[in-house]
Amino acid sequence: MLIGEVSRRSGVSTRMLRHYDALGLVRPTGRTVGGYREYSAEDVRRIFHVESLRSLGLSLKQIGRALEDPAFTPSALVGDLIRWTEDRLERERELLERLRAVDASAPTGWQDVLRIVELMQGLDSTSAARRQQAVLARPGSVSVPAELLAGAVLAESDANVAGALRWALARSDGDGVAALADGVYAQDVDIRRRAVLAIAEMAEAPGAAAVLADALGDPDTVVRRHAALALGRRGVTATVPTLVGMVVEGSHDVDAAEVLGTLSRDPGCADRITTALVDELAAPTADSATRIRLAQALVELPGTTVRDVLRQLARDDDPAVALVASAFVTVLDERSPEDRGAEDS
Numbered sequence: 001m002l003i004g005e006v007s008r009r010s011g012v013s014t015r016m017l018r019h020y021d022a023l024g025l026v027r028p029t030g031r032t033v034g035g036y037r038e039y040s041a042e043d044v045r046r047i048f049h050v051e052s053l054r055s056l057g058l059s060l061k062q063i064g065r066a067l068e069d070p071a072f073t074p075s076a077l078v079g080d081l082i083r084w085t086e087d088r089l090e091r092e093r094e095l096l097e098r099l100r101a102v103d104a105s106a107p108t109g110w111q112d113v114l115r116i117v118e119l120m121q122g123l124d125s126t127s128a129a130r131r132q133q134a135v136l137a138r139p140g141s142v143s144v145p146a147e148l149l150a151g152a153v154l155a156e157s158d159a160n161v162a163g164a165l166r167w168a169l170a171r172s173d174g175d176g177v178a179a180l181a182d183g184v185y186a187q188d189v190d191i192r193r194r195a196v197l198a199i200a201e202m203a204e205a206p207g208a209a210a211v212l213a214d215a216l217g218d219p220d221t222v223v224r225r226h227a228a229l230a231l232g233r234r235g236v237t238a239t240v241p242t243l244v245g246m247v248v249e250g251s252h253d254v255d256a257a258e259v260l261g262t263l264s265r266d267p268g269c270a271d272r273i274t275t276a277l278v279d280e281l282a283a284p285t286a287d288s289a290t291r292i293r294l295a296q297a298l299v300e301l302p303g304t305t306v307r308d309v310l311r312q313l314a315r316d317d318d319p320a321v322a323l324v325a326s327a328f329v330t331v332l333d334e335r336s337p338e339d340r341g342a343e344d345s
Contacts, residue, residue, distance in 0.1 A: 001044065003028075003037045010047050017047070025050055025064055057081050097151075119144060128158040135164040146174025153198050154183045154191050166198045177207045184211055189220050196223050200230035209234065216242065225251060232259035237269050244276045247297045248290055257293075261300030274298070274305055281309070291321050299328045307332050 007014045020026040021037065026046050028037040039047075046067075053063045058081070122134020131152075149169040156162040169176045176198070183195030196215045199208050208230075215227035216238065228242035229252065240263065246256035260277075264270040280286060281294050295313055298306050310332065313325030 132161045146179040150179035196226045203230040257297035
C-alpha cells in the first residue's frame with residue numbers, strides 16, 4: 001500500500017507519515033521499484049497504534065519509548081498523563097473563570113478589560129502587599145463583579161488584604177451576600193469564617209439576615225460569634241446565649257457587652273440578659289477575670305436588679321472584683337435622676 005492510500009485510509013497526512021518514518025516510529029516495510037514507500041498491513045496497524053497513543057496526549061518521544069522498550073510500564077506513564085491533564089484542566093478552569101469575570105463586568109472598552117485583568121493578576125500575587133494594593137488602587141469607575149471579589153475574600157488568609165477585599169465587596173454593584181452565601185456552608189471552617197465575617201459587614205443588605213441566622217447554628221464558635229454580633233446589633237434576641245458566652249470567654253467581650261446593652265432596651269429581653277449574666281457570676285468555674293468581665297457587661301444594662309447585684313459584688317471576697325464593682329456602683333449612682341428613673345420604671 002503506497003503512502004497516499006495509507007494517508008486516505010488512516011486519516012494521517014503524508015507529511016506526518018514521512019515524519020514518523022524519519023523518527024523511526026513507523027517505517028514502511030518495503031519500497032517500490034521507483035523508490036516509493038510501501039506499507040504492509042502490519043505497518044498500518046502500527047500507524048493506528050501510534051495515533052491511539054497520541055490521542056491520549058503522549059508525545060512522539062514517549063510513543064517511541066512505549067513501542068520499543070520491553071521494560072516500559074504503561075501505568076507510570078498513564079499516571080503522569082493524569083497529573084498533566086489535571087493541571088491543564090485547572091489552568092483552563094482558571095482561564096474560564098477569568099473570562100467570566102471580565103464578561104460579568106460588562107466592559108465598554110478594552111481599557112475596562114485591561115483594568116479587570118490587572119486586578120485579577122494582582123489578586124493572584126504571592127505578595128500580600130501587592131494584593132492589597134491591587135484592591136485599593138482600583139479606579140472607582142471600574143465595575144468589578146461581586147463574584148470575583150467574593151472568591152478572593154473566601155481565599156484570602158492575610159487579615160489586611162481580607163479587610164480591603166471586604167470593603168471593596170461591600171461597595172460593589174453586585175449582590176455580595178449571594179456571592180458569599182455558598183461559603184457560609186462550606187466544609188472548610190476557614191472559608192465559613194471569612195464568609196460570615198464579610199456578610200456581617202453587609203448585615204443591612206438583602207438576604208444577609210437569613211444567612212447569618214443559619215450561621216448562628218454553626219458548629220464553629222468563631223462563625224457563631226461573627227453572626228451573633230451582626231444579628232444582635234439588628235435586635236435579634238436569639239443571639240443572647242452566644243453573646244453572653246463571648247463575655248464569659250473573653251472573646252470580643254466589650255463588643256458583646258455593648259450589643260447586650262442594646263438588646264436590653266427591649267424590656268422583655270432585659271430580664272433575660274440580666275439573669276444569664278448573674279447565673280454566670282455564680283458559676284463555680286467563674287474566675288476573677290471572668291467575673292470582672294461579667295460586671296462590666298452588667299453595667300451596660302438598665303434596672304435596679306443590676307445595681308443590687310453590683311453592690312453585692314462590691315463586698316465580694318475577691319478584692320479585684322470588689323474594686324471594679326464599687327467603681328461601677330459609683331458610676332451608676334452619679335447618673336442623673338432622669339436616667340435612674342428611666343431604669344427603675
